[in-house]
Amino acid sequence: MRVVGLTGGIASGKSTVVSTIKTLGVPIIDCDLLARLVVEPTHPAYKKLVNHFGTVILQNQEMGQPLDRYKFGTIIFGDAAQRKVANSIIHPAIRDEILKRLFKLWVKGTSLVVIDVPLLLEGELWRIVSKVIVVYCPPEVQLERIQSRDGLSAEDALARINAQRPLIEKVDYADHVIYNTSDLESLKRSTLEVMDALKPNPVWTVLAYIPPFAALLVVWEITRRHLKGDPRKTKPTPKNSSAPAHAS
Structure with a gap:
């Protein structure tokens, strides 16, 4: 079973991504509910x-x-x-x-499951998933969307953005980034492309039900994450915030 962690930020478009994933029949564990x-x-x-x-x-x-x-x-x-x-x-x-x-x-x-975790990085849960998806949009777009959606002043909207970890930092942890910088249809299309890329190999899915092999897979995934280390501690400079319409 492939376990994918999904995170984003306020007004990043993560809710739309979650809704799109649900149409595929992929189980989603909602950590807000938990x-x-x-x-x-x-x-x-x-x-x-x-x-x-x-x-x-x-x-x-x-x-x-x-x-x-x-x-x-x-x-x-x-x-x-x-x-x-x-x-x-x-x-x-x-x-x-x-x-x-x-x-x-x-x-x-189940062959594929997505964990919807707003605090995927802050809670260190990124270390126990196979892949990390980050939904990203530039801060200025976040600001505009929050003001339009919630009717807040620029100051109040900015305070909400600043209360969370910057999205550009989250990108450093991502195996796949969904760039929400265009329209709704582009966001849905990008989501479907990423989910298609994450489909587990049927052979590996079957092998994962053989107890010794399943245990080895779990140990390997957790060890791989730990060996990789915290990207923000190992990368000397942050990534450039500019990005194409979508990527995987």
């Missing part, structure tokens, strides 16, 4: 968060009540140390949920 799941009262991560931050992060400040997202956000976004603690609890919980779903898909005989 992020909400792991802070539910029934999940082990919920108790870990409460043990550290206290019931102040809960609605009505009562154990068993849902997370007060506004209050929790105020705490972690205003304090880097607290944010680091929260991420150390939430990111592993999301990773475990991803692995559970991957195992179920593998058992079903």
